[in-house]
Amino acid sequence: MDTPARSTADLTEQLLAEVAQFIGPLPSAFDRAIRAVPRHLFLPALIWLRDGNGGHRPCDRGTAPDEWLSATYSDAPLVTQFTDGLPTSSASMPSMVLRMLALADLDRESAGRRVLELGAGTGFNAALLCHLCGDQAVTTVELDPTLAAEAERNLKAVGHAPKVVRGDAGAGWSAGAPYERIIATFSVDRIPSAWLEQTEPGGRIVTPWNSAWCGYGTLVLTTTPDGGGEGRFHAFASFMPMRELVPSAAAPADGGGPPEPRQVTSSALSPWAVAGGDLNAEFHVGLTVPGACFAWDASGEHAPARLDVADGTGPSWATVDYDGQHADRFTVTQAGPRRLWDEITAAHSRWESLGRPGVDQYGLTVHAAGARTVWVEGADGIREPASPERDGYSPAAARSPA
Numbered sequence: 217m218d219t220p221a222r223s224t225a226d227l228t229e230q231l232l233a234e235v236a237q238f239i240g241p242l243p244s245a246f247d248r249a250i251r252a253v254p255r256h257l258f259l260p261a262l263i264w265l266r267d268g269n270g271g272h273r274p275c276d277r278g279t280a281p282d283e284w285l286s287a288t289y290s291d292a293p294l295v296t297q298f299t300d301g302l303p304t305s306s307a308s309m310p311s312m313v314l315r316m317l318a319l320a321d322l323d324r325e326s327a328g329r330r331v332l333e334l335g336a337g338t339g340f341n342a343a344l345l346c347h348l349c350g351d352q353a354v355t356t357v358e359l360d361p362t363l364a365a366e367a368e369r370n371l372k373a374v375g376h377a378p379k380v381v382r383g384d385a386g387a388g389w390s391a392g393a394p395y396e397r398i399i400a401t402f403s404v405d406r407i408p409s410a411w412l413e414q415t416e417p418g419g420r421i422v423t424p425w426n427s428a429w430c431g432y433g434t435l436v437l438t439t440t441p442d443g444g445g446e447g448r449f450h451a452f453a454s455f456m457p458m459r460e461l462v463p464s465a466a467a468p469a470d471g472g473g474p475p476e477p478r479q480v481t482s483s484a485l486s487p488w489a490v491a492g493g494d495l496n497a498e499f500h501v502g503l504t505v506p507g508a509c510f511a512w513d514a515s516g517e518h519a520p521a522r523l524d525v526a527d528g529t530g531p532s533w534a535t536v537d538y539d540g541q542h543a544d545r546f547t548v549t550q551a552g553p554r555r556l557w558d559e560i561t562a563a564h565s566r567w568e569s570l571g572r573p574g575v576d577q578y579g580l581t582v583h584a585a586g587a588r589t590v591w592v593e594g595a596d597g598i599r600e601p602a603s604p605e606r607d608g609y610s611p612a613a614a615r616s617p618a
């Protein structure tokens with residue numbers, strides 16, 4: 217694109233100021249990297265910006281060149297691909313990219329440090345990694361071959377040539393292992409065994425997290441010599457989920473067998489307490505009630521407000537109805553082998569009894585055999601299982617492996 221150098225230089229200054237406002241003064245290594253990697257050269261002509269109402273609106277370089285250019289230097293995620301109406305690739309928010317690089321301990325002299333990035337997308341993060349670690353030390357994996365080719369072209373245009381692999385990041389990239397750092401730029405609900413196997417002991421895996429209930433948080437896991445890992449969650453970022461080549465087991469379609477017996481009870485737990493935007497409570501439920509997901513039904517068809525709860529891995533479901541008058545009692549209907557609302561109620565009480573911990577207090581230990589323990593650390597430094605009855609639960613057992 218024919219862009220006056222001065223205007224991108226000004227926009228870069230503006231981006232650096234915006235990022236610093238959000239995450240604090242930038243280490244000089246980051247400042248140099250952002251100046252060295254012009255973000256607009258990584259964006260396609262058509263991008264989608266947040267519309268302020270939870271959706272996206274297109275922005276086309278051809279028809280709105282000034283808006284497009286300033287958007288490419290804003291501290292915002294820019295969607296670059298939609299599939300079936302859902303965003304499937306983006307240039308991540310620069311401040312989030314840098315926070316993750318800092319969590320990977322790459323915010324200082326890192327030449328030669330072997331890094332595997334998962335989810336090449338536009339190639340922008342890979343270019344920052346090349347600047348920090350050197351092209352020879354960087355490998356990036358992208359599932360979508362068209363995106364991989366674009367990332368490779370974009371990287372070449374700014375003078376970088378890391379290894380760009382077309383493939384499923386769930387398998388890592390064994391040919392380049394071992395790595396000192398693995399950085400995923402999509403979210404996961406478990407650590408694939410390949411990532412642990414391909415990270416050298418004492419290395420770090422940095423990945424955004426999601427559960428069926430709550431897509432939030434970033435895990436920094438340090439690998440252990442026995443093939444496991446241990447680390448903490450950090451309270452930031454919501455990334456698009458990893459695309460699965462082998463989809464998770466779908467819930468059996470409703471109506472395929474005899475109707476499930478329904479149980480109707482009442483509950484004192486407000487659905488807003490676990491699905492109303494309290495990220496700490498939602499994070500806890502997501503980590504400890506595997507497979508449970510929710511959607512609000514505000515149509516008024518069944519109740520003034522209804523929370524629909526489902527098990528993404530099986531046939532169980534629940535609804536929680538607010539009658540528009542009583543905020544201390546809610547009508548609950550449950551069906552299927554799991555009593556989902558009972559599980560969620562127990563999880564919420566556990567969260568309260570742990571002192572309503574924040575996301576930063578949670579951690580994960582992945583044992584060499586694949587089981588995992590989610591723990592919560594109190595102010596006194598004592599760790600307790602987030603959910604005693606699920607200590608050692610392995611999500612891989614409940615769903616198809618990636």
Ligand SMILES: C[S@@+](CC[C@H](N)C(=O)[O-])C[C@H]1O[C@@H](n2cnc3c(N)ncnc32)[C@H](O)[C@@H]1O
Pocket residue numbers: 304305306307308334335336337338339340341342357358359360363383384385386401402455456457458459460461
């Ligand atoms: C948020 S975007 C990545 C942003 C990118 N790092 C950048 O700097 O532009 C996430 C990317 O992960 C890719 N992805 C998702 N699941 C994947 C998988 N299983 N294997 C490889 N890539 C995957 C998507 O296609 C998408 O391009």
